[in-house]
Amino acid sequence: MSLLIKLTIVVVAFISHEHEAIAQFQPPYTSIVIPVSKHIDAAKPLYSAKILTVYEDYTQYLPLNFLIDIDAPFIWHECDLQWNHYPGSCPPNTLCNYPISCEEYQCEDVRTTYSYDNPSCRPVNKGPTLPGWGYCTCPVTVVNPVTGSCGQALLSYDHEYTVSTSDGRNVLSGLYGAYPNAACAPSSSFESFPTNVTGVMALSTSPYALPTYLNGPLKSIMALCLPSTLSVPGVLFYGNSSYYLLPQSDVDVKSFLSYTPLLKHPYSFGYFIGVNAIVIKKRSIDLLANTTTKLSTIDPYTTLRTDIYNHVVRRFSLVTKRIPPAEPIAPFGLCFNTSTKGPKVSIKVPDIDFVLEEGKKWSVSTGNSIKQVTEDVACLAFVDGGATSEPAIVIGTYQFEDNFLVFDLEKSRFGFSSSLLRKKTCCASFNFTMAT
Structure with missing residues (x-):
């Protein structure tokens, strides 16, 4: 048997072994878990999920509360857009994001296929350019879930959203990160929201909703348990878990x-x-x-x-x-x-x-x-x-x-x-x- 054939056999066997090891890999968690809070200080009772986001120098987490919306086509929340974002440029306790250009495919995709479907909302046009950037931004329509009013937000490349992992009984020490596209809206968009809630977490079947970005080792199974009390949170799971x-x-x-x-x-x-x-x-x-x-x-x-x-x-x-x-x-x-x-x-x-x-x-x-x-x-x-x-x-x-x-x-x-x-x-x- 020639040396070349022997080497080929060894390489194929190694690749096969690696694929088998990956296929057999079982993470130490079965799901991710997120606390869910009830709010009654808005026009109607609403529920939020607390999720960690990265801010400033990418070494600290900023916990944000997002309204849970199982119908929303994409995530949107309060944040600043900076085309030249670098460590130290983001204001304190603020989430900063890079903008998506109106010329990129995500912009047209969200606008035409995965946007809010509301005939009372005016169509959006190309957005203004950010200073020193030279490209137009990508405004998208949003609908306030509290008031039903139309608004606009700017589509962005989003920072990591980080959640805890779980075995269905407890929270585990490991964290799980997701990197969805979302839209940045001004703080005035959230004046009608419950106190300290500054975003909408899309948990729908849209490819721009959070569940799409949680797949991988996790199965596409979401469990939701809304609390009736204000003092203790309910729970949201994602993954093929047992629940206790x-x-x-x-x-x-x-x-x-x-x-x-x-x-x-x-x-x-x-x-x-x-x-x-x-x-x-x-x-x-x-x-x-x-x-x-x-x-x-x-x-x-x-x-x-x-x-x-x-x-x-x-x-x-x-x-x-x-x-x-x-x-x-x-x-x-x-x-x-x-x-x-x-x-x-x-x-x-x-x-x-x-x-x-x-x-x-x-x-x-x-x-x-x-x-x-x-x-x-x-x-x-x-x-x-x-x-x-x-x-x-x-x-x-x-x-x-x-x-x-x-x-x-x-x-x-x-x-x-x-x-x-x-x-x-x-x-x-x-x-x-x-x-x-």
Whole structure:
């Protein structure tokens, strides 16, 4: 055998061994984990994710709070654009980014395919040049999730976003970095946001949303658990992990889940499921098969098209007729008098079941269906979306709280637990203590 053939065999064997080693590599983590906070100091309840960003001399982290938006096409936040960014040039406690030129492919891609779809927003043109740069910037349309107003931000090459890794039980010592393109907006864009929240974290299916940049060793599976409390955070996972919540530290939350297919929508990067019926105390309100239902982290309460809403309110009124009614308080249409002469007692009402494919039921229990609006008035936390509402149903965040939700893009399915309170745990029960 010639020397050349022997060397070829050795090289091929070495490459094969390297590929096998890479394929067998198992990182010490199964997911990344992010704390999720609830805010009530804006026009509506909202939820944020705390993520570390690099700033100034690239050696320090600046923690930023981003509103969680599972429908947004790209990330945008408060930051400065500097074409000649160098260590020491960025103002203190400020995130600085390099601009993307209007001539680069990302600019046209985001503007034409992966932008906000809102007919009330004016089209954008080429942006102004930055001093000394010589190229035009790339303005993109953004929509304020609090006010619904249109604005503009400048697309940028983004710095690293850094999050903690997890084994599903604890936070691990390792960190995980992602490098998405995002857009820089002025501080005035966030005046209507909750205090200390200065960005929007896109968690949609868009290729410019964060999940695209988290793939690699991580599977495309996102789990979200919104807290009902302000004092303790909920949790966001990304990756194919088991999930454990205290005090049931040996029970994988996956065992609580039922699944239904995720549906695609031609004009949205968000997440949709099909609902076949709504059942209240064994009486079914039938809907068209697979009635399009959107999942939203921006809408605070479930919105129903008027015809569906009227059926739900009529049925719910019948099964709660022993509870004294109260004058409705906007935006709700059905309210109850909860004043008592003795100790305060929370009202108890029947479940509202969303019936999904294959007869799966997402049960909305009292904690997610009744909102205590004042000391003496509680209301059904569903609102009338109007006669032409499209989609017909939008499930909002009040119905998400203390429900464990999984967006499994690997298998194109949505997992849901119904209320974790019935399992003696809640979304604020993840152990964020770093594992030893």
